[in-house]
Amino acid sequence: MAAEDSRMAPGRAAPAAGPGLRADARHNRNRILEVAAELLAERGIDVPMAAIARNAGVGVATLYRRFPTRQDLLREVFADGFAACEAAIDDALADSGPDPWDAFRTAVEQVCAVQAGDRGFNAAFVAAYFQEFGVGGELDRVMRGLAELTRRAKDAGRLRADFAPEDFTLLVMANSGISARSPEAARAASRRLVAYLLDAFRADRTAPSEPLPPPAPLDLYDALRLR
């Protein structure tokens, strides 16, 4: 169920690419992608195909005609997120500022922000990590980029020496655990978590650290009426 994902030849099972469609069909396709992105971001990766179809104002059959399998739809919807991550990495790699730590920090912050803002993409991102999603390539580039940024930051003595490549995995997974009722709360919580971790990753612990982003109410602490 995860092996033969590499048949990319547009021969037969091609998901009916963008143009070449009739005007109404193209409109429906766009609407589906739009609605799917929204629902997946808010409700997570388990939102049913029927719900997407209903919200897009089309029948299930139309949905499946454009995207033969659920996986195809997800891949297309989440492509933007993966692209955003790649862009963040590329920017950081191109950053030729005096301090490699800045590039490292910014890249980590941006990737984690993309991940935290979208429940569905979050799941896809982690699944891709575990090779359970047909996107390997993009993630590979992201990870290689992070590895290079790591090297630079370490060489400059700004990243602690015992930082391991596996720690990116740790970061991604920890960040994936953040979710809240509202995407805004999740994003805020993720920002604070990432700030804490970046603070722990720094080599020069004596230097004052930047102020933390404020804690987001996680919709639950109040409920626990603890304070």
Place this chain on the structure above:
Amino acid sequence: MAAEDSRMAPGRAAPAAGPGLRADARHNRNRILEVAAELLAERGIDVPMAAIARNAGVGVATLYRRFPTRQDLLREVFADGFAACEAAIDDALADSGPDPWDAFRTAVEQVCAVQAGDRGFNAAFVAAYFQEFGVGGELDRVMRGLAELTRRAKDAGRLRADFAPEDFTLLVMANSGISARSPEAARAASRRLVAYLLDAFRADRTAPSEPLPPPAPLDLYDALRLR
């Protein structure tokens, strides 16, 4: 679906408590709990009732006779985990050593270790946080204990001043994101994550920090063949 969970009177829907059962029934009940704990820990909270029954060598009906609803089974299976968390907190609260930071750190480490070692309990723990699980009481005590430990550590100037109560939520959720193919890998990864975060929570950043637990191979980094 979450309101009337307080009917605890053993009048009618009582889940047929321990003794008083026929010998074979009691044996089956224990076997079910044993198998359920194991499967839930390894495969996560979504393991089907039928799988538990099959592995326990009983029919589904027997399972449902002992535990009228899935929730009842989960509650009983995870009771141990919640108890372990409470015990860790109580120990830490009773610790009258010279440095409140030790108690704080140990409590956090132990609770996170319990959480990380069991995929099912992990989910239950987070769900309990969100009040989506009928166990509120235990968690409440845990959180109140952590709040007290926080106060002591802050008063002693060992915990950074901008540490917020919400940061426990952050910690729990971040830790919940850690999962790997094997429970051992997950536990190791969690240890390292918690060490990083505790390092970030400390007030005195100039003091040398303890060495990090070694990174666990997360069964995926190799696959990404990055190094």
Place this chain on the structure above:
DNA sequence: GGATAAGTGGAGACCCCCGTCCGGTTGCAC
């Protein structure tokens, strides 16, 4: 404006899961 291929949506086949029903089985007291 009419022919036609492309497009459409609802019904339903198939599968998996939770929880129940009921006829057969078995531990246990006597």
Place this chain on the structure above:
DNA sequence: GTGCAACCGGACGGGGGTCTCCACTTATCC
């Protein structure tokens, strides 16, 4: 050993998910 209440497990109803089939509609080309 025997009787019976307790116990057992497979079959089944209900619900929800993915994906397919097919009779009907509509954009588009001339």
